[in-house]
Amino acid sequence: MRALLIYPVFPPTFWSYEKILELVDRKVLLPPLGLITVAAILPQEWEFKLVDRNIRNVTEAEWEWADLVILSAMIVQKKDLIDQIHKAKRRGKIVAVGGPYPTSVPDDPQDAGAYFLILDEGEITLPMFVEALQRGETSGTFRTTEKPDVSQTPIPRYDLLEFDAYDSMSIQFSRGCPFQCEFCDIIVLYGRKPRTKTPAQLLKELEYLYQLGWRRGVFMVDDNFIGNKRNVKLLLKELKVWQAEHQYPFRFNTEASVDLAADQELMDLMVECNFDAVFLGIETPDEESLQLTKKFQNTRTSLTDTVDKIIRAGLRPMAGFIIGFDGEKKGAASRIIKFVEEAAIPTAMFGMLQV
Numbered sequence: 137m138r139a140l141l142i143y144p145v146f147p148p149t150f151w152s153y154e155k156i157l158e159l160v161d162r163k164v165l166l167p168p169l170g171l172i173t174v175a176a177i178l179p180q181e182w183e184f185k186l187v188d189r190n191i192r193n194v195t196e197a198e199w200e201w202a203d204l205v206i207l208s209a210m211i212v213q214k215k216d217l218i219d220q221i222h223k224a225k226r227r228g229k230i231v232a233v234g235g236p237y238p239t240s241v242p243d244d245p246q247d248a249g250a251y252f253l254i255l256d257e258g259e260i261t262l263p264m265f266v267e268a269l270q271r272g273e274t275s276g277t278f279r280t281t282e283k284p285d286v287s288q289t290p291i292p293r294y295d296l297l298e299f300d301a302y303d304s305m306s307i308q309f310s311r312g313c314p315f316q317c318e319f320c321d322i323i324v325l326y327g328r329k330p331r332t333k334t335p336a337q338l339l340k341e342l343e344y345l346y347q348l349g350w351r352r353g354v355f356m357v358d359d360n361f362i363g364n365k366r367n368v369k370l371l372l373k374e375l376k377v378w379q380a381e382h383q384y385p386f387r388f389n390t391e392a393s394v395d396l397a398a399d400q401e402l403m404d405l406m407v408e409c410n411f412d413a414v415f416l417g418i419e420t421p422d423e424e425s426l427q428l429t430k431k432f433q434n435t436r437t438s439l440t441d442t443v444d445k446i447i448r449a450g451l452r453p454m455a456g457f458i459i460g461f462d463g464e465k466k467g468a469a470s471r472i473i474k475f476v477e478e479a480a481i482p483t484a485m486f487g488m489l490q491v
């Protein structure tokens with residue numbers, strides 16, 4: 137089977153960093169970690185090609201080569217996902233889709249004509265898809281409520297990527313988050329019990345990236361890297377040694393909940409492993425909005441003190457803010473700006489909450 141993996145285009149937004157990428161001579165911030173994990177889970181006797189449409193178009197030769205086209209997308213990639221489904225169908229290919237957007241809104245890709253919907257987590261649903269193909273089926277939807285053990289997930293196929301186009305590589309240690317912020321789809325997709333890989337497994341992934349020649353930043357994509365503090369400390373203790381032995385080839389960034397500031401040992405370990413920036417979901421300094429959205433962990437201590445502790449530990453906070461909470465009082469943006477200035481946050485990102 138010849139499988140062509142296509143990653144649809146992201147429209148330009150505040151988060152796509154086009155201008156910064158021009159300065160560092162790269163085309164895209166991060167690679168499609170989901171698709172290269174899919175390639176690792178599918179039968180390895182299959183042949184794979186990957187086209188990230190944020191880098192370039194699919195060539196006619198690639199369309200012709202493929203028996204099967206697999207697409208993965210987030211909701212912002214909706215338009216190009218639908219376009220690529222149509223293109224693949226016009227060329228008579230088997231079309232399968234998965235990822236967060238089809239998992240959350242399966243009707244859209246189905247209406248666009250995708251034959252197979254491989255939803256939820258691929259460790260469980262991709263084998264169902266392969267079995268369906270082996271039975272000669274030509275369509276199907278594969279779902280599960282089970283959460284796979286990610287310590288069994290194979291090393292992503294980083295070899296399929298065009299390395300020179302990316303600013304950073306992506307790697308994943310855990311899925312899931314113990315908190316319950318009501319606007320967040322992570323806990324819907326991955327659950328509230330963080331599942332982690334083993335330290336040895338993650339080091340193998342890093343070793344693979346190292347062997348392939350990668351020497352730039354690595355983004356630990358976990359939505360909350362410190363969701364399981366015990367396991368993350370076990371990882372960091374081994375990562376610290378690996379980084380020193382390899383002369384610190386990677387600089388890490390990640391995302392964490394603000395309770396990071398309450399754990400000095402954890403912050404120190406991150407700095408020792410060469411973690412640089414950490415994205416914090418501050419959301420708003422308005423306590424009523426934090427209570428309303430069940431972001432209780434942000435109300436337990438002063439957010440200014442929290443940011444200060446993280447900076448003093450040696451990590452650079454990037455803070456995410458949300459405008460548009462239900463019942464938001466007038467002047468929310470001004471209060472956020474005042475907070476960012478008082479807390480001396482170097483990078484603040486804004487997102488507008490939408491239905």
Ligand code: SF4
Binds near residue numbers: 313315320359
């Ligand atoms: S802490 Fe972050 S990842 Fe966890 S539920 Fe809240 S918004 Fe989602």
